[in-house]
Structures are given as C-alpha cells and as structure tokens.
Amino acid sequence: MFIRLPSVQRLSFTTLSVLHTLAGRGPRRLTALAAGEQVTQPAMTQMVTKLQRDGLVERRADPSDSRAVLVHITAAGAAVVQGRRADRVAHLAELAARLTPGEWAAIAAALPALRRLVDADRRKQQQKGP
Template sequence: MGVDQNPAAVGELFETVTVLMMRHVPAPDGLSLTAAATLGSLQRRGPRRITELATAQGVTQPSMTQLLRRLEDAGLVGRVPDPTDGRVVLIELTEAGDRTLRNRWSTRLARLDTLLATLSDEERAVLERAAEAALPVAQKLVHTLAARD
C-alpha cells in the first residue's frame, strides 16, 4: 500500500522519530523546542523581525517577545536595527547562540550514535538507507510549508 493510500504510516514514522529525538535523545541545554527552533531559524535565515519569528513558530507576538527577552538575557540573541527601515528592530543570533546550537547538535548526535550502537549492522544499514531516501522528501515538505508562512 503506497503513502497516498496510507498516510497514517508516514504520520506514525514522523511521530516515532520525533519521540525518539525529543524524549530519548534530548539536548542538555535546557532550551525549549520553540527556543531551539527560533535559534535554528535565525541561524539558517539570518536576522528576522519578531513578528516573522512568532508566525514561523506558531506563537503570539507577546509570547515570542517574552521568549526573545529570555534568549537575549542568556546572550543567545541580540537586537539590531533593520538596515532598510531604521524604525524596525531585527533579532539576530549571537556567536554564543550559534555555539549553543552547534553544541546541542553534536551532543545529540553523540547520544544518537550510542543508541544506534545497540542495533545490529543490518538494522543500522536499514535506517541509513531509509534516511538517505526520506530526508530530501521530508525537507521538501518543510520548505513547502515554510514558503506558505
């Protein structure tokens, strides 16, 4: 049965991978998922307006403002003037924020590597082939959805 006939299989795969990464391979930095996603967005896309960040994360502007205040107090983001409109402030990732994201990723990869070591060679090969096939498609979905925001 193809994906078009059984979208629940794709949903279950995504749910299982999410649970695995969020619950069983957590990052030790104490960042919430929204905080980490916001920092990641700034890392990938550069400085953004608060309203853009709030929309991208699906939170209200006041909630994003509070989150950014905490991230700024932690030295992970900073405020800079918009070069095209001096009345607007943009949020940018600081060097400390970039380091935090890089450390988060390397820590999670090390934990995942330990977990994958519990699998047989054949099981690891199956996951590797599946990841190589599925990643470009999953990234396309993410980019499609991001373009709509």
C-alpha cells in the same frame, strides 16, 4: 525522539526552536518568529527580551526597513545550538551502535526517500520567504 534526547542546557522547547531557527535560517523579524513558533507576538517579544538579556540573541535594525528590527543569534546562542547538536549526535551514535547489519541496511535503503522529503521541505520554506 530527537526532541526528547538529552540536552546540555535546559531551555524551553520554544526557546530552543527560536535559537535553532536563527542559527539555521538567519536573522528574522519578531513577527516571523512568532508565526513560525505559533505564539503571539507579545509572547515572542518577551522570549526575545529574555534571550537578549541572556546574551543569546541581539536585536538590530532591519537594513531594508528602518522601522523594523531583526533578531540575530549571537556567538553564545550559536554555541548553545552547537552544544545541543554535539550532545545529540553523541547520543544517537551510542544508540546506533546497537543496530544490526540488517537494520543499518534498512536505514541506508530509506535515505534517498528521506533526502527527497528534506529537499521538498526546504523548497517549500524558501517559497514562503523570511
């Protein structure tokens, strides 16, 4: 449902996922982005080239390996991510206003388990590395 919620800017799911990854996890190599999105490196190179042309990302030399490049999100790219997040929060708030007190209680009771899932995923991602 979260993916289907309306968005401010019409971009492909994979493109938006790349922007969200860069905003949330910081700069990444093209190979890491391609692996994370399960696309080929040439496809990711094309996507990053388009995002760069649109001013949403930029490429910079990797300080740990001068032969490699890191993809960074720009202020404009971060604004797209923030705009989408604000749009979705507003939409979810509108939907949540329709819940009964009992439904709110059920959600509140589920929050500790959901937090554990998020924390477990975060630890798993950190173990994988960039």
